[in-house]
Amino acid sequence: MKEISAFELNENICTAIGKDWTLVTAGNKESYNTMTASWGSMGIMWNKPVLFTFIRPQRYTYEFIERNDYYTVSVYPDEYRMSLKLCGTKSGRDIDKAKETGLTPVFDEKAPYFSQARLVFVCRKMYAQDLNEESIIDGSINANYHGDDFHRMYVSEIVKVLVND
Numbered sequence: 001m002k003e004i005s006a007f008e009l010n011e012n013i014c015t016a017i018g019k020d021w022t023l024v025t026a027g028n029k030e031s032y033n034t035m036t037a038s039w040g041s042m043g044i045m046w047n048k049p050v051l052f053t054f055i056r057p058q059r060y061t062y063e064f065i066e067r068n069d070y071y072t073v074s075v076y077p078d079e080y081r082m083s084l085k086l087c088g089t090k091s092g093r094d095i096d097k098a099k100e101t102g103l104t105p106v107f108d109e110k111a112p113y114f115s116q117a118r119l120v121f122v123c124r125k126m127y128a129q130d131l132n133e134e135s136i137i138d139g140s141i142n143a144n145y146h147g148d149d150f151h152r153m154y155v156s157e158i159v160k161v162l163v164n165d
């Protein structure tokens with residue numbers, strides 16, 4: 001893969017995250033997990049390029065993100081749609097997602113990703129905050145929550161962008 005700067009990225013990020021979906025992956029060679037995420041955003045905070053990632057505490061992946069300083073957010077070609085569906089409906093507590101999907105983990109960065117990715121963001125956690133009911137302005141958001149499942153928002157520096165050339 002080729003490394004580019006976040007400013008060189010030529011991609012509609014709403015489409016990449018919201019329509020193509022992403023895999024959020026954290027851990028190391030000994031133990032890691034991945035899950036599908038279609039919420040998030042990219043931008044600038046504290047003068048750095050950042051990704052915002054939203055993870056509910058019930059996810060197994062949450063434990064890996066909490067334990068590690070880095071995680072990846074990766075985007076895949078259309079042909080891996082079924083793999084992303086599986087990673088978004090089954091838990092790594094119950095299955096080996098790499099084995100079930102055939103995705104190949106790569107451990108050459110500070111967090112794992114999969115060799116089939118067409119785009120990888122290597123992210124370093126800078127800030128985390130749990131969403132909460134008191135902060136909701138638009139009541140329609142409440143429909144997404146059932147008490148104890150508010151997402152944790154991570155604002156993470158994009159330390160590397162890798163694209164498949």
Ligand SMILES: Cc1cc2nc3c(=O)[nH]c(=O)nc-3n(C[C@H](O)[C@H](O)[C@H](O)COP(=O)(O)O)c2cc1C
Nearest residue numbers: 035036037038039055056059060061088090091092
């Ligand atoms: C298309 C799609 C998008 C999803 N986006 C998110 C998300 O942004 N945040 C989140 O916490 N869960 C999201 N999920 C749910 C997790 O991917 C799902 O609960 C997964 O099974 C968690 O796996 P884990 O327990 O191995 O971490 C999404 C699921 C799908 C299918």
